[in-house]
Amino acid sequence: MSRESKVNISLNVLDNHPFLRQTLELVADKWVVAVLYVLSNGTKRYGELQREIGDISQRMLTKSLRDLERNGLVNRKVYPVVPPVVEYSLTPLGESLNGVLKSLCDWSNQNFDAVEAARDKYDKQTLCS
Amino acid sequence: MSRESKVNISLNVLDNHPFLRQTLELVADKWVVAVLYVLSNGTKRYGELQREIGDISQRMLTKSLRDLERNGLVNRKVYPVVPPVVEYSLTPLGESLNGVLKSLCDWSNQNFDAVEAARDKYDKQTLCS
DNA sequence: CCGGATCCTCCTGGATACTG
DNA sequence: CAGTATCCAGGAGGATCCGG
Secondary structure (H helix, E strand, O other), X not given: OOOOOOOOOOOOOHHHOHHHHHHHHHHOOHHHHHHHHHHOOOOEEHHHXXXXXXXXXXXXXXXXXXXXXXXXXXXXXXXXXXXXXXXXEEOHHHHHHHHHHHHHHHHHHHHHHHHHHXXXXXXXXXXXX | OOOOOOOOOOOOOHHHOHHHHHHXXXXXXXXXXXXXXXXXXXXXXXXXXXXXXXXXXXXHHHHHHHHHHHOOOEEEEEEOOOOOEEEEEEOHHHHHHHHHHHHHHHHHHHHHHHHHHHHHHHHHHHHOO
């Protein structure tokens, strides 16, 4: 069974914050965040997710959805018809996590210009060395 | 110049949230978060960081510190003595980002048992299939 | 003590083809 | 439509050696 192992994070220090580490594993993934974001707009089918995210491969979309489902962040509802219909939606847990990601997004909007400024400065410096 | 390219995230949908994507690139990294966390306890030297994180390679520690410095999240202070002394500390920007990570940590402490319960349930189900 | 440069391995993830 | 199975390249990251 192809359950690809997640990045194994084992930090001496962070073991004091046992759950931070694991929660980061939850969301520190490009596609997982994309799926969470799209689903925050409501229930979507597999094909819709694929289209809206755009450049995700089937393999990664499926894998991300399985992970999210396993972690209780996303609901998967299968309608036994042909052709098959499968609907994905956020669980309450998923929605609450999305709220936290939103606060990260807020930080971005307020502070990312500072990050870019720092980058420019750093790159300019190291260019002259 | 060995600037290894970061994961290139280009999402049709997430382009609406231009900075969320980039901020995630900032912190969606195992070691970067570890460094941020250790530095939240105050100024540290290179060797201290290495010891406290424990299982980080020199290569990755250096790389993470360079990235953090470039992004304006960490200060690097070199004392021109022999043997060399280098001190790392959070910038105000880094501290504010740490605050957001803290809220992620809070979410963990409140909700991670639910995640684990979902995992158990999922694994038990799929085991019987 | 603080790293830079290199080598080398393994894993991630895209492409493709195929099913119920 | 909604996936699964397989193959494969590219890059991340650890180990190691070296240098100021």
